[in-house]
Amino acid sequence: MLSTTCKYAVRAIIFIGLKGSEESRVNARIIARELGIPMQFLSKILQIFVRKDLLRSFKGPTGGFYLARNAADITLLDIVEIIDGPGVFETCLIGNGSCKGSADKKERCPVHDRYSKVRKEVMDYFSSETVGDIIERMGHDENILLKL
Numbered sequence: 507m508l509s510t511t512c513k514y515a516v517r518a519i520i521f522i523g524l525k526g527s528e529e530s531r532v533n534a535r536i537i538a539r540e541l542g543i544p545m546q547f548l549s550k551i552l553q554i555f556v557r558k559d560l561l562r563s564f565k566g567p568t569g570g571f572y573l574a575r576n577a578a579d580i581t582l583l584d585i586v587e588i589i590d591g592p593g594v595f596e597t598c599l600i601g602n603g604s605c606k607g608s609a610d611k612k613e614r615c616p617v618h619d620r621y622s623k624v625r626k627e628v629m630d631y632f633s634s635e636t637v638g639d640i641i642e643r644m645g646h647d648e649n650i651l652l653k654l
Contacts, residue, residue, distance in 0.1 A: 507628075512589040514543045515551050519585055522561065523577040523637045524644070531563075531570030551589070558588050578638030586632060595629045 508516075518537055526532040534552060538545040552571055555561040562574045573580065586594055599621045615621075 508586060508594075509590050511547075511551060512586055514541070514548065515555070515589045516582065516585050517541050518543065518548060518551060519555070519560070519573075519580065520637055520640055520644075522571050523573055523580075523641050526570065526572035528562070528572055531568065531572050533570040537571075554588060560584065560588065573637075576638065577641055578636050580637040581633055582635045582637075583629070583632040585637075595625055595632075 518541060521537055521541060522532050525536075534549055535545060537543070537552075538548045541548075552561060552563070556563050556571075559574050560580065561571050563569070563571050598615050599617050600615065
């Protein structure tokens with residue numbers, strides 16, 4: 507459902523939420539090494555979040571990243587929409603393009619009626635699940651991210 511880039515982004519944002527603060531920023535090299543994400547790839551992902559005001563970054567010897575907002579205010583949907591786009595949950599399950607349905611059953615995707623219910627539940631989950639919630643359930647243990 508989510509792209510590899512998006513999965514990397516979610517893990518990186520959670521890691522930064524665990525380790526970073528304005529006073530103690532997290533270096534991209536550390537994130538890449540700890541999470542097993544290629545450095546060049548990770549750098550591009552993180553800069554996207556800086557441009558979208560989800561992260562703050564500083565250069566230099568004490569540089570790095572930290573969350574621009576409280577972790578409790580960043581939903582999984584915020585992250586997913588930035589990386590995979592706002593229509594990620596509108597894509598047809600079987601690849602027929604957009605799957606918003608139609609009043610005419612003949613025009614609908616063959617899985618539309620059942621999948622639309624699942625899609626709504628997934629969208630509700632991503633809209634309500636926050637980085638703060640995830641960190642709280644992890645017990646602030648970043649080793650969980652290393653196993654993913």
